[in-house]
Amino acid sequence: MNEVVGWLNDVLWSTPMIYFCLGVGLLFSILTRFLQVRHIKEMVLLMFKGKSSEAGVSSFQALSIALSGRVGTGNIAGTATAIAFGGPGAVFWMWMIAFIGASSAFIESTLAQIYKEKQDGLYRGGPAYYIEKGIGWKWYAVIFAFSALLSMSLLMPGIQANSIAVAVENAFNLNAYITASILIAIIGVIIFGGVKRIANVAQFVVPFMALAYILLSLIIIMVNIKELPAVISLIVSSAFGVDAAFGGIIGLAIAWGVKRGIYSNEAGQGTGPHAAAAANVSHPAKQGLVQSFSVYIDTLLVCSATAFMILFTNMYNTVDPNVEGGFIVNYLSEVPAGAGYTQAAIESVIPGFGAAFVAVALFFFAFTTIMAYYYIAETNIAYLARGSYRNISMFLLKIVLLLAVFFGAIREADLAWALGDVGLGLMVWLNLIAILILAKPALKTLKDYEEQKKQGLDPVFNPEKLGIKNADYWVNEYKPEDHK
Template sequence: MKDLQTISGWLWSTPMVLLVLGIGTVFTVWMRVPQIRRIPDMLSQLKSGGGSDRGISSFESLAMALGGRVGVGNIAGVAAAIGVGGPGAMFWMWLTAIVGAAVAVVESSLAQVWKEEVEGEYRGGPAYYIEKGLNAKWLALAYAVATILATTITGPTIQANSIAVSAKEAFAIDPRITGLFVATLFCLVVFGGMKRIGRVCGLMVPFMAIAYVLVGIVVLVVNAEHVPAMFRLIFESAFGMDSMFGGMLGAAILWGVRRAVYSSEAGTGSGAQASAAAEVSHPVKQGLAQGFSVYVDTLVVCTITGLMILVTNSYNVLAEDHSAVVQYLPGVDAGPAFTQNAIETVAPGFGAAFVAIAMFFFAFTTLLSFGFYADTNIAYILRSHRHERTIIRVFQVVLAASILVGSFRKSDFAWSLADVGLGLYTWINLVALIPLVPVAIRVFRDYERQRKAGEDPVFRPENVGVTNAPLWDSIADHYERTGEALPAADSPMKDHQR
């Protein structure tokens, strides 16, 4: 356990914080704050993007990415950030989300540029753009292996553990029964492939997010008189100006950034893999859609969790030496219990059950996204090997087994394992993005040039100096001719694309 915490500490130390914020700032400045300027385009793309037999719609891709982003980090992770970093961690989560949205736009656009057609479906992501954009296959393989490890073994443990713990506390259900139920349900969905995952996420994600936010708004309205003081506490604590939390500035920054990255996945490359599966006429269209998903995850869902906890004083804060800085809930560990208690202050007898149900939806859609990400990276490594589908199925079963095991593991172990897995492939992706900055800028400016000319942007790789993205030749030809999604995957065009 100590070894895991040590490795996690290395991966998520100050250099990681500086790298995430630094890369996000570079993209924000060079692309002239696209995550703010292009919000209308983000919303427009979610309404107009259509799917095809090869690719899912922009909304389904967004829902799949949100399924990965909106997970236990939005409840347990936010509580952990407050418990160790104090109320000021909320501000640094917000800042990371705004800056991180630019990173999400870039990595998702690059995933679209170098996507491939695998077994009649679009696949892409960091492994693909690292190999083709940097000609660094060894690094691409490292990312793929790290992601497979994280999405089949390390990541599922915390999702399953959080579901099981919440179900036990709310309904007294044996964690082994919960684990078996979740693992079985996971297999029923993920064995149906990308299309089924996209449809299920498209149905579950909006429902769970809206219901959760509405409950949070009720808690804030009931405690409206305390809201101004709560925001003042957040901002003063964020800069070490609050007398109680003045000595926690470093912890507030570290844990705010750490949990924002864990929750939003900006910079990890995870959402980029869902982006590559979408059917669009220009890579930046889906990049903008994924930038918006960071806002939904962190600025909406994570924020509502933090505000519920803070406005009701449903939290404890521990200093670095584990001494109590604030102890409003004696004996309660940082986690879902903070949120449960916040809701209980408004609706006694409702909090535990509601958080348990929310935790199930949040974590289950994350597990589905994990299944898709593992599939994408295994497909990258095997490259249409004759036993590819069998091997993918084996890894899906391993993921299901991780769900079972994770449901009765200690939560501290599960969190440390998840942090290590996520940290490994995040480092690889962030390092790879640095030399790809010029390409990303050219692709984005190509989109802006066409928008300024009043055109519906269509991507031609040669216009931005990309010569190894042949799939886009036929995509662009078809969109320019018809303005519609590509025809069925078994059409003559398929041979041309390959």
């Protein structure tokens, strides 16, 4: 099993794939004239505009659902593993993929809004929908939907559950089986309540925990503020192979930074568009911009908080790929790569607090991520299963996901992460190709939004005027009064 999973990861996350991810983000940044810089103020303002409706959620709720998926173990354990295998320079490449990935997030989320549908009274959309409607490749849309369903219901929930179980056992010595049982009980109550309950939980829990986590990191930084120049220098020099210790692993720094960056911020992965499509907005670019900002919140704030805590306190190890069982630096003996680094970092400054705090943070971050995974899987079930088969498919999906969470919590961490990387790789490959093909409608939509804003208008979307076909919701069902 480990050999098969390892081979799949070697294929999906080969060197060409890493540079392909970077290249797509850079291309979209150029084509959108670096909207991630030009429209930062607009992104923040749009987060708090709009309202929910019977069919959709507000922009902030959609952002919260997307952040539920983005802010998870990738921010705590994922950042730590990037440093463990790619060195401090991996942090720079996480920042880079977040910066250029914000443009990819805009493209995919805008496309999700353009081609969304109203099914059973709810907005639904995502890569499967825009692939079928925008490109006309039904077969490719089905492949993506199956891949997303496999990843979100079986492969990736295990990472979140496993990280929770490991952190809780480390902090409270609680058996993994007990943690798994508590997890599935809480998640079951939420996901059986539908998308509105998911949105309501997410909009409260995610901002609260993210803010608490960032504030704690600021305390750690302030205590060690004199180390700031040295840490920044270490990150940058390691990223470009200049540092004496880490210069030999520049390739691993890029690879692990990009891989863990994408896992954390999900830009281009195809997960964010599902939540974006649920937003009740008058113009697709509005939610595209909001979702772009979610990438910044995830990586530039939360992931950076983890990285700084670990690097400021020297609570990490970095593996030497050229020496079996060797390390380039070994500051933490017998601590496996992951959340343990973050726990040790906080413990070094606030004794008796770090392990418990990280366990609680991971619990909230990861269980909201599992909620987001369920919503994404549900959306792809809605795409695949029409008519009378939909309800029973939705019920079976809930059971499968809860079982995946339970077994993920009790299995080996290495296998959980490896399976998650396979699921992520499948979705990224399929989605990046699709949004490259479909860039034109998204770019037209951005231009239309900017022109209406210059005229002092609150932008309203008219796909027929722009020559965008198959945007059926906007032509047949959109009502301006629903968005006032």
